[in-house]
Amino acid sequence: MDSNDITDDKDSGPEVQINFPSSVMSRIEELMGGTEQFDNDEFDAVSYINHVFPTEQSLAGVESAVARCEFRLAGVELDIRRLVRAQPQQREEGQKALLHAQQCIAELALQVADINKKAERSESMVREITSEIKQLDCAKSNLTAAITALNHLHMLVGGVDSLNAMTNARQYKEVVLPMQAIMEVLQHFSCYDEIEPLNALREQVHHTRSQLAQQILDDFKQAFTGSKSAVPARTLREASAAVDGLEPRVRRQLLGWLVALQLQEYAHLFSPEQEVAWVSHIEKRFTWLKKHLLAFEDSLGNMFPPHWKVSEKIAMQFCKTTREELGALLAARRGELDVKLLLPAIQKTAAFEALLHKRFSAADESGTDIDVSLDPAADNKNFDIEGKEVGISDPESALAQSPWRGAIGACFEPYLSLYITSLDHSLRTFMDHLQEPPPAEGGAVGGAGGGGVLSSCADLFLFYKRCLVQCARLSTAEPMLELSGVFAKYLREYSVSVLSASLPRATPSTSLVGNLQTLLKEYDNHPRYTPQELGKITSVITTAEYCLETTLHLQQKLKEKVVPRLKDKIDLTPEQDLFQALIADCIQLLVRDVEAGCAAALGAMARAGWQHVRAVADQSGYVGHIAQLLRHTVPLLRDNLASSRKYFTQFCIRFANSFIPKFIQNIYKCKPISTAGTEQLLLDTHMLKTVLLEMPSVGSEVKRPPPATYTKVVIKLMTRAEMVLKLVMAPLEGAGDGFVAQFQQLLPDGTLQEFRKVLDMKGVKMSKTQVQALELLFKEAAKTANTDGK
Incomplete structure (x- = not known):
């Protein structure tokens, strides 16, 4: 390859x-x-x-x-x-x-x-x-359906004939089961509307049922009207059971006729033209119903099934009729109404509604009937002083969601303003009684040494509680809202006419603010308060605190009782603010009184010849005077406010915030002053700071650390006084740049006026030009410090 x-x-x-x-x-x-x-x-x-x-x-x-x-x-x-x-x-x-x-x-x-x-x-x-096989299954299903339909048709035809026969023979007991079976069969044939024979049978069944219903109604009417051809009671009992198998309207029609028949006598006896129909005889209406229900249940009660609740329906219709008739009578004779007539009627009505609730609610829960008591004392049931109903346990919770609540009493609601007016008059009388001069001894609970809650406060809120409970039983709608307005009115009057008026040297005044402001402005024109007068002021504080807390609970209780749509309209916040303002002003009275005792010592401090002091000795006499004053006054206030510790703490903080700035102003008055005098004054300031830090627990066997908030205030303000004295001792050399810088360091928030006062205390002789130059340096330094701070 x-x-x-x-x-x-x-x-x-x-x-x-x-x-x-x-x-x-x-x-x-x-x-x-x-x-x-x-x-x-x-x-x-x-x-x-x-x-x-x-x-x-x-x-x-x-x-x-x-x-x-x-x-x-x-x-x-x-x-x-x-x-x-x-x-x-x-x-x-x-x-x-x-x-x-x-x-x-x-x-x-x-x-x-x-x-x-x-x-x-x-x-x-x-x-x-x-x-x-499918064809065979289909044929089988069709055959089964056909056989079933034929069986049902046979049952229907036979059942219609037997139903007609039983109806004509008044065999009501035997007609129940066949009628149920026929209705089930008709339900099976509901899809065969196009078959005429079936429609004819259906019409025949409906006709027979209508005939049965009319026949039963006629039998009852004949039996209850005393006809000679009346049906026996046993047959009527069987007819009642047969009615349940008919349309619901048949039972409603029968019960409506029966209830109206039972109340015919009542309508005749208590017709509007009869004097017994007036509200002054309202208990006779209730007595009639009790007796009639007992007679009805004894004679006819076992004739009707228990689940029909015939007695309950009679009672409910009785309440409806009574409410309508009484409403018309009250509107026609409104001029004759007064609280003495209206209130007993409302109370008896509420008691009767509670009795009906107890009777029928207990019967529903147990499944058995409970006899309504015919005790004559039951007709005179009333509310006791706490607003509780005699013979009924916890009616408020039991009747909260009951249909019987207001079933009759709703007709009285448009006229409950008379009741609220009566409560207003009662509270007016009660308030006038509270404004009477108290006995020389007593007048407070919670301690013989003063500072306890005034007994009149507990009496007032106990009266409020009774009024609230009773009004809640009568109505929880607009009358409850009117009652809250009455409560607010007399809370304001109590704070002015009772609490403010009980302050020492207080003059009668319709204005709480004007009264206390007069006291605060003119305290220097009066001698200091005696221990008894201090006890009155602290009693007002503790009482106002009790009123403040109880008013909050009262507002919550009113909102719980009133209907939801009116809940947001109930507001006692202005009254709570009024008591809070009263407490603050009373604390200010105590602060001014202690300050008045320290005024002589501060005046002696300013008048002392500080320029002649050549050596530093022990603390000055004015410090001892202030310490002795605090040891004499503060334990009394602390003991009187033992149950209101937070307000004693407020007193201490307010006193520190008011007294120490005055002490600093008196330091500026100590001019001219020598170096030794400045050192002596610095020593006095330190000793006074120690006295003030120990003030909350002075004279107490149990030593406890002062409140952190109070300690912070005292240290901050007394440190400022010490810084002023250190600036007085600071040398003023050259052009004064170093002194100005030291002033800015020790008193970063110091003003030009304080700068001038420090220069005056130093007693340095300077020309006008030099003073202006120093002030210009201070302004520039302050401006620079403000710019850096921003």
Whole structure:
């Protein structure tokens, strides 16, 4: 084979490029002796030779290296010739294998085609075999349906005849089952509307049922009207059972007629022109129903199935009729209504509705009837002082979703404004009683030392509770909303006329804000409060806190009781804010009183000759006076506010926020002042800070750390006072740049006015020009600090 044949054979085959992983390639190259550098397109023979023979001494092995290369080259040529010679043989073997595979595929296709033909022949044979079986199955189904239809038709024809016979013979007990069977058969023939004989039978059945229904109604009417040809009671009982097999309208018609018949006497006895029909005799209506139901159940109760609930329907119709008649009477005689007449009627009606709920709900749960009590005391049931109904346990939860609630009492709702007006008058009288001067002793609960909740507060909310419970029994609609308005009105009046008026030296005022503002402005014109007067102020705080919390609960309870559509209209937030404002003003009174006691000490501090102090001694006398004042006053306030600890903390914080700035202002008044005087004043400031930090627990046997918020306020403000004094001691040299920088560092939020006060305290004699230059430096430094801060 020549070289051209080899080239043709090589080119004629498919070009296959095999890519091995890098790990495989590296291993091949390792085995091949690193030949990848010869295969590289960028191979440089000169560089390779220099690498193999780097020195002259290494040239001694050139001949051996050349021999190895020639030997390897010969081996490669030998491998190439062997592969070229084997290529034609491999090509022939591949072509033979391909031809063999094509032959196998052709044979397989012939076999598949043969199998498909056999499957089609088998399917055709099965279809021919089963076609007759399907015909037999269809015939069987049709025959079964025909036999069933004939049986049903036979039953229908026979049942219609027997139904007619039983109806005519009044065999009501025996007619129930055949009538049910006939209706089921008619349901089976519902798809055969086009067959006239069946339609005729269907019409005949409906006619017979209508005849049966009318016959039963006539029998009941004859029996209850006292006719001589009345049907026996046993037959009527059987007829009641047969009615359940008829249309529901038959039972409704029968019960409607029966209930109307039972209430004929009631309509005659309590007709609107009768005096007994007026609301003052409403209990007689209820007594009539109780007696009539007992008589009805004794004589006729077993005539009707229990699930008909005939007694309950009579009672419900009685309630409806009574509600309509009373509503018309109340509208016609509205001018005669007053709360003394209306309220007892409403209460008796609510008691009667609860009694009906108890009687019929218990009967529904147990499945047995419960006799309605005829105890004469039941006619006089009323609400006690807590608003609970005598003889009925937990009526609120029991009647919450009952259909009996308001079944009669709904007619009174348009007139409940009279009841709300009555409550308003009662609260007016109660409030006038609270405004009377209290006895010399007592007047507060919760501690004889003062600070307890005023007893009048508990009385007020107990009265509110009774009114709320009673009103909730009467109505949970608009009257409840009106009641919330009455509650809000007297909460405001209580805060003004009772709490604010009980403050010491308070004058009668219709404005709570004006009254307290007068006290806050004129406290300096009065001597300090006595311990008894401080006890009154703290009692007002604790009472207002109790009112605040109870008002919140009252609002929640009102929203629970009222109907959902009016829930959002109930809002006692303004009254809560009023009590909160009262507490804040009372705390301010206490702060002003303690400040008034410290005023003399601060005045003595400002008048002391600080420029004559030559040496630092112990704390000054004014610090001891302030400490003694706090030891005398704060324990009393803390004990009185023991149940309202948070307001005592508020008092401490407010006192610190008010007293310390005044102390700083008095520091500015201590001018001129010597260096020793400044040091003495700095020592006093430190001692006073210690006194203030210990103020919350001063005089207490149990030492507890002061509140963190209070400690933070005291340290921040007293640190400012110390910084002022340190600036007074700071030297003022040169142009004053260093002093201004130190002022900005110690008092970064200091104002120009404070800067001038510090200069005055230093007592340095400066010309007007120098002072202006210092002020200009301060303004520039403050401006720079503000710019950097932004």
